Amino acid sequence: MAREKIKHPPYLTPQEVCYYQQVVEGLAKEGVSEAYLRQEYRDYAPDKPLGRTICESYPIQDLVAILTERAKELGRTPTQQDIFPLYRAYLKRRFRTWPAALRAAGLRHGVEKQAVTADWMAMLTQQPEVGWALLVLSERWVTCGVPPLRREIPEAELLRTHFGAWNQVLMAAKTFDQWLEDHPLHVEPPEPEQIREMERLAGHLGRTPLREEVPEPLRLTLRTGCRSWGSILEAAGLTPLSGDEEARAKWEYQQRICAGSCVLTLIQAPTAKQSKLLARLEEICRRLGRSPLRDELSPSLRNELSENFGSLRNALFQLGRAPLTGSEAQRLRIKLRKSGSNKESPT
Secondary structure, X not given: OOOOOOOOOOOOOHHHHHHHHHHHHHHHHHOOOHHHHHHHOHHHOOOOHHHHHHHHHOOHHHHHHHHHHHHHHHOOOOOHHHOOHHHHHHHHHHHOOHHHHHHHOOOOOOOOOOOOOOOHHHHHHHOHHHHHHHHHHHHHHHHHOOOOOHHHOOOHHHHHHHHOOHHHHHHHHHHHHHHHHHOOOOOOOOOHHHHHHHHHHHHHHOOOOOHHHOOHXXXXXXXXXXXXXXXXXHHOOOOOOOHHHHHHHHHHHHHHHHHOOOOOOOOOOOOHHHHHHXXXXXXXXXXXXXXXXXXXXXXXXXXXXXXXXXXXXXXXXXXXXXXXXXXXXXXXXXXXXXXXXXXXXXX
């Protein structure tokens, strides 16, 4: 699918993004042919305005997950023909090249991904430093969201001595991490201060934290002695998240990453004034069918939201909504100007 210069991709509301992603997922499950896609769903290709917007709506981690899951199914590194055509086009658009997409998923171009088998219990007994190095790699992977580069891991050479090429090291880290979850070890309980840190974090979030939400140094300390993540939560008296709770927690985590230095805090018991402001903001969002631009809110409402929630972003966070990204806001402003609605009426 050739690249074309697209000046103004269309703006899609979050609901529209969800719809189009579900359509693509359904087509992938049906396994429709590439010829059919070119005929019936040509606009979904990333060289078309709509397709570009759909492509860019996928978080990088979701696209990487498509590759890693396919590699698990096949037991090897997938070729381009192994990936659903639209997903393949989106991966190549976002990562520029197919090998770059494979590297992001911890895979190697042209090399089959072999499972790593080892006597993990014997390794922990005889070579505990290797187990610790694998934990360091696993936790760095959780923090980054993508497989770490060899130069980012101080213990890289030790691991390569035991497992060979770097892609095999990455496989070993994943396999060992999963083995620990399935075979929790009986070790000394975490230190009281470590438990208190977990409890403080859970209290701040109002729920059990995701693994990636716990600071990496604390995660590593908690796993001293090779504890599983499940046993750490159990020791802290926390229940693992699942289903809708886990999906909501992952959304909150992604929003905090996007917010950068802007603090997002979920208010567990909003005051009467905060509840009233949130109701006004939700009504505006429903009327617009999206999160509002700042200019679409009256100065007085913006000030009240800032005073009561710290920022408009944090107020939207209470509603389970995200503000428009810079590119989304820019496209919307262009669309409004073209439609003759250049003056957004304050609400």
